[in-house]
Amino acid sequence: MTSLDDVFVADAVCHAYNQTEANYRVPEYAAQVVQIGVGLENAMPEGYARTEETFLSDWAIENTENALFRESQTDFSVIHPQSIAAFHDGLTALDKAIAYQERNPHRGAALASIDAVGTDDPEAELTRQVDEFDPHGVKVYPSYWEEDGTHHPFKMNDPETAFPLWERASDLDLDVVAVHKALPFGAAPMDSYKVGGIEEAANCFPELNFEIVHGGLTFAKETGWQIARHPNVYVNLELTLAEAVTTPKTFTETFQDLLYAGGKHAIDKILWGTGAPHFHPQLLLDRFWAFDFPEMESFSGSFTITEDDKRKILGENFAAAHDFDLDELKDRAARGESSTGATVAEPWSTTDFEVAS
Numbered sequence: 001m002t003s004l005d006d007v008f009v010a011d012a013v014c015h016a017y018n019q020t021e022a023n024y025r026v027p028e029y030a031a032q033v034v035q036i037g038v039g040l041e042n043a044m045p046e047g048y049a050r051t052e053e054t055f056l057s058d059w060a061i062e063n064t065e066n067a068l069f070r071e072s073q074t075d076f077s078v079i080h081p082q083s084i085a086a087f088h089d090g091l092t093a094l095d096k097a098i099a100y101q102e103r104n105p106h107r108g109a110a111l112a113s114i115d116a117v118g119t120d121d122p123e124a125e126l127t128r129q130v131d132e133f134d135p136h137g138v139k140v141y142p143s144y145w146e147e148d149g150t151h152h153p154f155k156m157n158d159p160e161t162a163f164p165l166w167e168r169a170s171d172l173d174l175d176v177v178a179v180h181k182a183l184p185f186g187a188a189p190m191d192s193y194k195v196g197g198i199e200e201a202a203n204c205f206p207e208l209n210f211e212i213v214h215g216g217l218t219f220a221k222e223t224g225w226q227i228a229r230h231p232n233v234y235v236n237l238e239l240t241l242a243e244a245v246t247t248p249k250t251f252t253e254t255f256q257d258l259l260y261a262g263g264k265h266a267i268d269k270i271l272w273g274t275g276a277p278h279f280h281p282q283l284l285l286d287r288f289w290a291f292d293f294p295e296m297e298s299f300s301g302s303f304t305i306t307e308d309d310k311r312k313i314l315g316e317n318f319a320a321a322h323d324f325d326l327d328e329l330k331d332r333a334a335r336g337e338s339s340t341g342a343t344v345a346e347p348w349s350t351t352d353f354e355v356a357s
Helices: 027-042 061-069 094-103 122-133 163-171 196-204 220-229 240-246 248-260 263-269 281-290 307-321 326-334
Strands: 010-014 076-079 108-110 137-140 143-145 151-153 176-180 209-213 233-236
Touching: 010 061, 010 307, 061 094, 076 094, 076 326, 094 108, 094 122, 122 163, 137 163, 163 196, 196 209, 196 220, 196 233, 209 220, 220 233, 220 248, 220 263, 233 263, 240 248, 240 281, 248 263, 263 307, 281 307, 307 326
Parallel strands: 010 076, 076 108, 137 176, 176 209, 209 233
Antiparallel strands: 143 151
């Protein structure tokens, strides 16, 4: 097997959470979101699980940078600020994303983030963010909560709340719309987490690429038909990749479902995304690179997932989805500060996270 040293890795999503109780805007739902993360954290192998105290803290942006660029073989990563209304700052504050992009001009980029339901004028807010820090895309979420806990869904094909935002994104020459799907926030109604509305948005706005974040975690077959039928729909593997660690059999089944409709060609539509430092990026890299996929079945026949296919998923597909020139992106990342040298640092050793005993 080829070493990962020779593989270009572009992580389509990283974060810097604030999971402190002081950041809970809607405590009932914020606590549910946090407990999902705690459960996954407790399932990580020895040396990668962190103490609950440090996991449930306000993560400094340096932790994100160091986990990616000092403790893993990641070359480039995009930070997603978050607008999850259960938290005062959305969970990953916009100012952290701006700082990340400024601090990592060669190896990092940022999306905008819009609460399309709770913001008075989401199109104006998107314009403001583009003017402020020049993001190349926007992240949106399927749930909005009022402070009393009242939930409002957001759907990608809503003609009143969604389509005006996509029109503005197009007018601003943004490249990608990333949407949280598949993983419901606690007891939030499941309907807006389904993938059906994406196809209408993709058909109506062919100049934008639509990225299904957490794609395959649920609705994997439906998601697979989306990426097979629409040239501008992609899957981001954030959280889905955790299955490679916690339940490898299910991870194989998820990939089978994602690729059934499009077969080998659908591999071009799958993006590497770790959500670092929600999970340690090197753990996921190592598990995926070594993962022994069986022969895959598809509507058009059987096929195998090769190292070249894994290279596409780990970085090459990202360039197409986010409208970067791949060679320029590699050169850009190479100009960044060298972080790992010949070896990567031990998990969490360059961060202020504490490893659980």
